[in-house]
Amino acid sequence: MARPFAAIAAAIFATAAAADTVYTSQAHAFRVVTLTRGLEHPWGLAFLPDGRMLVTERPGRLRLVAPDGTLVPQAVEGLPPVAAYGQGGLLDVALHPKFSENGLVYLSYAAPGVGGISTEVARGRLTGRRLENVEVLFRQMxxxxxxxxxxxxxxxxRQxxxxxxxxDRGEMERAQRLDDLAGKIVRLHDDGRVPRDNPFVNRPGARPEIYSLGNRNVQGAALHPVTGMLWAHEHGPQGGDEVNIIRAGINYGWPVITYGVEYGIGTKIGEGTHKAGMAQPIHYWVPSIAPSGMAFYTGDKFPRWRGDLFVGALKDQMxxxxxxxxxxxxxxxxxLKGELGRIRDVRVGPDGHVYVLTDARDGIIARLEPAGR
Structure with a gap:
């Protein structure tokens, strides 16, 4: 059904008003421009070489967005089956490092199978508005x-x-088991094969895909622009959201150690906050902010932000x-606390601007632009 004229006019007015608002941070003044509306619970964002964007919608659609923010009405076709259930659905999207040569797009998503649902990864070649030759590379088991x-x-x-x-699929004890992929970060070749130097390849009974363990629910990850190390953050329970530097074979502690407590009742989880052989986070939040999305700023539009780490927050909407x-x-x-809603993803565009997705039935792509130096 077409939107009433009054609703359209109100949306246009709100967008214009937001673009005229100048926000002041400790290092830069900036404006927020709403590029795209009408996305249903957008989750992940990737920039194509021609300036277009690929955006995932959690219910199971992959959308193309023009450089000016216009949303292509037809979703990309050819996706694998997606289970939009609970917190699951179509999740992240990434381009192969040699996308300009091979056109390969990677998707993570919740998918059904024997025993229930889990996260899977598939790739396909983007041809027009269709993914072709789609193959499943990984299944969380x-x-x-x-x-x-x-x-x-x-x-x-970089390699x-x-x-x-x-x-951890809400079953915390699985995060410490090496025969189980829940509560882990895995490392693969681009075709899904397991690298020979993964830390548990030669451990009897261990899943060879595992790179790190003891991770509760990681919804933000990015490479450090100088060191090339993988940084990630994860949701804690009630308190205890963490930022970690991910190293091969390291145990990040969940649920044995955490700075969070049980929801509602506040009782201790596990053995406390420290244990020998388990890594400490480099930063944590108590109370929780519910982090999602992560990006290091590497552009030239905000020079005094260069090298800073940006994290979206769902609970505190900032x-x-x-x-x-x-x-x-x-x-x-x-x-931007309370200004845009639940921020699901944050990316730095090739143009040097900061882009965010909001998690809502009528989600948006917004862009942070400098408002003077």
């Missing part, structure tokens, strides 16, 4: 019931390895800026 904690972000490193972040010194967080700033 075992599958299980329930609708919580699917992860999932996709990151390629071309693919990292897939996974959740964009968090973390100033770093090496592997330490030395400053935290909260931007």
């Amino acid at each position: 075992p599958k299980s019931g329930g609708g919580r904690h699917f992860g999932s972000r996709l990151v390629f490193d 071309g390895y693919l990292y897939v972040t996974l959740g 964009l968090v800026r973390l100033r770093l010194r090496g592997e330490q967080v030395i400053e935290e700033e909260h931007l």
Whole structure:
């Protein structure tokens, strides 16, 4: 059904008013421009070489967005079956490092199978508005019931390895089991094969895909622009959201150690906050902010943000800026709190602007632009 003229006019007015508002951070003044409306619970964003964007919608659609923000009405065809259930659905999207040569697009998503649902990864060649030659590269096993904690972000490193972040599926004890892929980050070749130097390849009974363990529900990951190391954040329970630097074979502690407590009742989880052989986060939040999406700022539009880490927040509906010194967080700033809604993803575009997705039935793509230096 067509939207009433009054509703359309109100949306246009609100967009114009927002674009005229100048927000002041500790380092830069900026405006927020709404590029695209009408996305249903958008989850992940990738920039195509020609300036278009690919955006996932959690119910199971992959959308094309023109450089000016116009949403192509028809969704991309050819996707694998997606289970839009609970927190699951179509999740992240990433381009192959040699996309300009091979046209390969990677998707993470919740999918059904024997035993229930789990996160899977597939790739296909983007041809016009269709993915062709789609193949499933990875399945989180075992599958299980329930609708919580699917992860999932996709990151390629400088050597071309693919990292897939996974959740514990709401069954916390699985995060410590090496024969189970729940609560892990896995590392794969671009075709889904397991690298020979993965840390548990030669461990009897261990899944060879595993790169790290003890991760509760990782919904943000990015490569550090200088070191090339994978950084990730994960949801804690009630408190205890974490930022971690992901290293091969490291145990990040969930649920044995955490800075969070049980929902509602506040009782301790596990053995406390520290244990030998388990990594400490470089930063954590108590109370929780419900982080989702992560990007290091590497552009030239906001030079005093260069090297800072940006994190979207669902619960507190804000964009968090973390100033770093090496592997330490030395400053935290909260931007746009309550202004846009639940921020699901944050990316730095090839144009140097900061882009965010909002998690809503009528979600948006918004762009942060400088408003003077």
